[in-house]
Ligand SMILES: Nc1ncnc2c1ncn2[C@@H]1O[C@H](COP(=O)(O)OP(=O)(O)O)[C@@H](O)[C@H]1O
């Protein structure tokens with residue numbers, strides 16, 4: 001009974017993870033992962049009721065509840081701890097993942113009358129349905145010189161909350177009308193756990209343009225439409241709390257069914273990538289945390305307030321009170337490798353991997369060890385899910401040049417990994433030019449833990465040492481850190497995030513240092529990448545967009561009505 005623990009719950013794109021962490025030592029004593037039964041819904045609604053337009057990425061919130069109900073008890077039993085030893089819990093979630101709910105915070109898609117309506121489901125961060133609306137919002141925000149825009153890299157991302165709200169108002173007005181709240185999925189889980197609606201300043205700041213001094217940019221919302229102008233007082237209403245505070249206490253019914261105390265503190269939620277900053281213990285300036293999984297987010301903290309073109313956002317107190325948090329992102333990284341594995345890897349590789357008792361990625365990584373930088377003759381653009389950094393355009397697409405009849409799968413895999421590293425370097429340069437330089441990378445997320453070549457490529461391309469995490473659960477541990485601080489008032493918690501980070505961070509001793517001859521070759525390849533990227537991404541040749549629009553036009557969607565937006 002001397003030891004105390006906190007529960008961290010991390011909701012990713014395909015699954016949710018629960019960890020039980022010792023608050024004194026940071027040791028993970030129990031963990032469990034639950035995959036989402038419905039996964040990413042991008043072809044048909046559940047029960048194949050209806051096929052979806054291209055670029056839709058929906059989820060079923062029941063899958064999130066299943067993570068709580070299955071993984072919390074399993075992780076607890078693996079940890080062999082008793083309820084009284086758990087002092088707090090925290091939640092992190094991909095974002096902006098948005099759920100429309102009724103007045104009782106029940107997701108609309110749980111109700112019979114809305115189960116055939118795609119807009120009643122959770123819209124996952126990578127849902128690109130509102131790309132038309134986002135173009136209009138960007139033109140309007142730029143045309144009316146909205147001040148907030150410069151703190152969001154100069155443009156609005158299709159992946160954030162407000163485009164999702166506008167899409168709902170435009171394409172499913174009855175559903176919009178029926179929704180009492182639009183809630184970030186992380187805040188929704190907190191409402192499930194505590195019975196209260198408490199919104200996080202991290203999610204509201206990064207994804208809904210909320211700022212602690214000026215609130216939401218309501219004058220901009222009003223320019224979009226009278227309905228959207230009311231958002232703050234209608235669907236987005238609710239208290240906004242600072243990350244690191246307590247949202248409430250665990251609801252009795254959950255405390256009872258999980259054998260926890262009803263005095264267990266539940267923290268205000270945080271975005272998954274931002275949680276990794278806590279889990280890595282990365283509060284120093286010039287340190288960039290790259291959270292590398294399905295996508296990659298590039299997060300850094302500074303005591304300076306800067307408008308950095310090409311990044312995704314900057315929020316005062318967004319992660320740690322007193323510091324400005326900065327975020328940039330790549331819409332697909334692991335997702336590109338997943339696509340490659342599913343659609344491009346030939347049967348003989350799968351056969352050989354199986355024979356070696358390896359998964360396909362590990363086998364391809366081993367094969368790629370025989371290929372030096374530059375030896376593939378390939379160069380790729382990593383825009384398979386659009387670009388959400390300096391080009392901020394969901395209509396850009398992936399590309400590979402240099403293929404011959406001799407090109408091998410492991411060479412393509414290597415070129416794709418290199419392309420994602422070049423995409424990350426573009427972002428680091430944007431930060432540098434914007435006055436937020438970086439000299440060390442902390443790599444967390446599922447990818448660095450599984451693929452050493454990948455991490456070395458990043459060290460070589462960026463010419464920066466890369467420090468990795470000791471396990472793939474960093475964001476979940478960040479959430480557990482929040483749980484500990486939320487319990488700060490109790491005898492065993494911490495009264496500051498910094499103190500909890502010192503005790504509980506998951507930083508490994510291992511450092512990947514850049515290899516000088518690789519750095520040199522990648523410098524040349526990077527210049528080629530920039531040339532290609534400017535050519536296809538900056539309007540010299542719009543072929544990617546033309547192809548994409550042909551594809552979209554051919555989809556007969558009766559909802560593709562005329563827009564009512566300005
Ligand atoms: N060895 C590997 N090499 C390259 N990509 C991998 C490897 N293992 C898994 N991935 C990719 O990593 C992603 C999963 O990352 P993870 O951090 O676990 O999940 P999430 O992004 O949902 O939090 C998937 O897109 C998968 O394709």
Ligand SMILES: O=C(CO)[C@@H](O)[C@@H](O)COP(=O)(O)O
Nearest residue numbers: 012013094095273293294295
């Ligand atoms: O956009 C953000 C954070 O702002 C992420 O939630 C999003 O890129 C998804 O993250 P994952 O790749 O699922 O870890």
